[in-house]
Amino acid sequence: xxxxxxxxxxxxxxxxxxxxxxxxxxxxxxxxxxxxxxxxxxxxxxxxxxxxxxxxxxxxxxxxxxxxxxxxxxxxxxxxxxxxxxxxxxxxxxxxxxxxxxxxxxxxxxxxxxxxxxxxxxxxxxxxxxxxxxxxxxxxxxxxxxxxxxxxxxxxxxxxxxxxxxxxxxxxxxxxxxxxxxxxxxxxxxxxxxxxxxxxxxxxxxxxxxxxx
Numbered sequence: 001x002x003x004x005x006x007x008x009x010x011x012x013x014x015x016x017x018x019x020x021x022x023x024x025x026x027x028x029x030x031x032x033x034x035x036x037x038x039x040x041x042x043x044x045x046x047x048x049x050x051x052x053x054x055x056x057x058x059x060x061x062x063x064x065x066x067x068x069x070x071x072x073x074x075x076x077x078x079x080x081x082x083x084x085x086x087x088x089x090x091x092x093x094x095x096x097x098x099x100x101x102x103x104x105x106x107x108x109x110x111x112x113x114x115x116x117x118x119x120x121x122x123x124x125x126x127x128x129x130x131x132x133x134x135x136x137x138x139x140x141x142x143x144x145x146x147x148x149x150x151x152x153x154x155x156x157x158x159x160x161x162x163x164x165x166x167x168x169x170x171x172x173x174x175x176x177x178x179x180x181x182x183x184x185x186x187x188x189x190x191x192x193x194x195x196x197x198x199x200x201x202x203x204x205x206x207x208x209x210x211x212x213x
């Protein structure tokens with residue numbers, strides 16, 4: 001089976017399984033998605049949503065964040081882990097957005113990754129969800145599941161992203177990545193995938209290797 005054919009089967013199977021392809025992070029303003037995604041590194045989205053409820057209530061604009069006291073931001077986001085680095089990045093990225101970008105989030109991965117603490121995963125999420133442009137959000141769920149499916153090889157996020165860009169119909173790529181997250185939490189759980197219950201078991205390389213029908 002050609003990789004593009006398998007990718008299309010995966011897209012269609014996940015569309016049926018998870019009709020609503022939405023980001024689980026709660027935000028109202030575009031920059032809030034940027035901040036939430038930075039906080040989500042090595043932290044659950046559920047925890048981030050709890051923390052940002054207070055964070056976004058206190059700091060209600062980019063300027064508020066740019067002028068925030070580091071220790072105060074650290075205290076609010078402490079339960080997200082890596083809070084010292086994250087707080088420093090949040091304030092620095094908001095300052096840069098205000099001073100260099102006129103308070104507007106860039107709409108390209110290349111520009112977004114110039115911001116402190118922002119990598120390709122976060123940049124792709126913003127490009128896809130805020131600007132509705134083709135994007136591939138290559139997080140741990142995406143890497144693990146596409147490896148198991150036989151769509152990609154390797155653990156390097158950028159290399160996996162490039163592989164997926166070659167085989168995915170890009171107008172459906174962003175939603176596909178959101179659905180992979182849902183599938184990774186529900187069925188293809190790390191280290192204990194429920195292959196017998198998987199909607200992609202009939203064409204998944206891993207399922208076929210272990211004899212799941």
